Amino acid sequence: MSALGYLWHKHKGALIALALALVVTLFFAVRIVAQWIYWTDPAHRDQQIEGWMTAGYIAHSYAVPRDVIRDALPADVPTGKHMPLDRIAAENGIRLTVLIDGLYAAIEAERAAIDR
Structure with missing residues (x-):
C-alpha cells in the first residue's frame, strides 16, 4: 500500500482537512499576488x-x-x-x-x- 493510500485509510479526516487548508491557502496567495501586481502597476497610481x-x-x-x-x-x-x-x-x-x-x-x- 502506498503512503497516500495508508494516510487515506488511517487518517481520512486529517487528510481532508489538510487538503482544504492547502486550497484556502492557495486561494489567498493567488489573491494577494494579483492585488500586488495590480497596485504596483504605475498606471493605477x-x-x-x-x-x-x-x-x-x-x-x-x-x-x-x-x-x-x-x-x-x-x-x-x-x-x-x-x-x-x-x-x-x-x-x-x-x-x-x-x-x-x-x-x-x-x-x-x-x-x-x-x-x-
Whole structure:
C-alpha cells in the first residue's frame, strides 16, 4: 500500500482537512499576488478620479489613509460599504464633479501635511 493510500485509510479526516487548508491557502496567495501586481502597476497610481471608484480604491490609488477620503465624503455615507462615488453623489443630491473636487482637495491637503 502506498503512503497516500495508508494516510487515506488511517487518517481520512486529517487528510481532508489538510487538503482544504492547502486550497484556502492557495486561494489567498493567488489573491494577494494579483492585488500586488495590480497596485504596483504605475498606471493605477494617482488615477483620475471617476464616478465608478470607491473610497477604498481612491485611497489605494493616491496612497492616502482611507479616513482622509471618508472625511471628504458626505457625513451620512455608511462606512464599510463599497459604494461608488456616482451613487454617493446621487443619494446625497450632490453633483459628482463637486464631490470629486472635494476629494482632490482632501488628497492635496493630506500630501501637503506629509511633505512638511
